[in-house]
Amino acid sequence: MKATQSLHEHGQSLWLDNITRGMLDSGRIQHYIDNYAVTGLTSNPSIFDKAISSGAYDDAIRAKSAAGLSGEDLFFELAVEDLRRAADLFLPVHERTDGIDGWVSLEVSPLLAYDTARTIEAAKALHARAGRRNLFIKIPGTAEGLPAITECIASGVPVNVTLLFSADHYRAAADAYLTGVERRAERGLDPAVGSVASVFMSRWDVAVAEQTPQDLHDRLGLAVGQDTYRAYRTLLDSDRAQRLENAGARTQRLLWASTRTKDPAASDTLYVRGLAAPFTVNTMPDATLEAFYDHGEVGEPMPADGNGCDEVLARFAGAGVDVGALATRLQSDGAASFVASWNDLMARISAQRAALV
Numbered sequence: 001m002k003a004t005q006s007l008h009e010h011g012q013s014l015w016l017d018n019i020t021r022g023m024l025d026s027g028r029i030q031h032y033i034d035n036y037a038v039t040g041l042t043s044n045p046s047i048f049d050k051a052i053s054s055g056a057y058d059d060a061i062r063a064k065s066a067a068g069l070s071g072e073d074l075f076f077e078l079a080v081e082d083l084r085r086a087a088d089l090f091l092p093v094h095e096r097t098d099g100i101d102g103w104v105s106l107e108v109s110p111l112l113a114y115d116t117a118r119t120i121e122a123a124k125a126l127h128a129r130a131g132r133r134n135l136f137i138k139i140p141g142t143a144e145g146l147p148a149i150t151e152c153i154a155s156g157v158p159v160n161v162t163l164l165f166s167a168d169h170y171r172a173a174a175d176a177y178l179t180g181v182e183r184r185a186e187r188g189l190d191p192a193v194g195s196v197a198s199v200f201m202s203r204w205d206v207a208v209a210e211q212t213p214q215d216l217h218d219r220l221g222l223a224v225g226q227d228t229y230r231a232y233r234t235l236l237d238s239d240r241a242q243r244l245e246n247a248g249a250r251t252q253r254l255l256w257a258s259t260r261t262k263d264p265a266a267s268d269t270l271y272v273r274g275l276a277a278p279f280t281v282n283t284m285p286d287a288t289l290e291a292f293y294d295h296g297e298v299g300e301p302m303p304a305d306g307n308g309c310d311e312v313l314a315r316f317a318g319a320g321v322d323v324g325a326l327a328t329r330l331q332s333d334g335a336a337s338f339v340a341s342w343n344d345l346m347a348r349i350s351a352q353r354a355a356l357v
Helices: 003-009 021-026 028-035 045-053 058-066 071-096 116-130 145-154 167-186 202-208 220-236 239-246 286-295 309-318 323-356
Strands: 013-017 038-042 104-107 135-140 159-164 195-200 253-257 280-284
Touching: 003 013, 003 286, 013 253, 013 286, 021 028, 021 071, 028 038, 028 071, 038 071, 038 280, 045 071, 045 323, 058 071, 058 323, 071 104, 071 116, 071 135, 071 323, 104 159, 116 135, 116 145, 135 145, 135 195, 135 323, 145 159, 145 167, 159 167, 159 323, 167 195, 167 220, 167 239, 167 323, 195 202, 195 220, 202 220, 202 323, 220 239, 220 253, 220 309, 220 323, 280 286, 309 323
Parallel strands: 013 038, 013 280, 038 104, 104 135, 135 159, 159 195, 195 253, 253 280
Antiparallel strands: none
């Protein structure tokens, strides 16, 4: 049995962190579903930027430009078309798991990361526009994003909370989600609204690579992941979560993001093997998925007690790493990086449009 299938049977969902029209047309995504146990998909502006630069969208850009579309409107028209197709591919998984799995994700403009009202408006509009029940809208877990998450969940919009980096970030995202579910329950509405909380892994190790001793290299991301998983399991067992589950609510699943190994000296499946845990999701780019399929190993699932992460985190503190402050910086830097990618994407679309029209 291949490692991807084994990991799936251990209770973790494997999602693909990529989408292009070419992958849809060629049947590659269906191939991953059929042979790699892939049960969902995530996307981001950088993915679309690379795909559009290849010229694969030229005909669509030409046609939509002729209809008067440009900028963000043109991009979202292209993205929604692709994600509708992907959502339809994963619909059998979504139905088989009663809505737990089989999701795809589309994010609001990163320019809205610090604008609550406009994030709410954009998320509701995008979800309605896509018209697929197994489509998440990605909203960053910034201070301004959290109330938007609550309002969207209360309005029945499924949300992928992105840009989380720590157990504290996760707790804040989970609270925003549960508050939205509670509001639905109070209004007599169906509390079963899907959500995942996406915690970014590899950026931790990149951030501290130059300031820590060799024996601590590539250990911070996994330690933070173990700490976050402990917080997740604690929340699942809480009276609040169980009371809502008793009322018919869904559990917001924990998702591991940014799982491509950045250190060439480390295992290319570091953040897949190390973050194996039931009732979680690991979304990974093609190369990481292929590597795990080819030579990955599935060990024991992550313990719910943190697996000694406190000792490791204490060693990083002793080496001068303020994990709380670094989490704040990583979230801020991540938001800025998303904006830069978005601006690159808009420039790409503008240039392509101008050349084709």
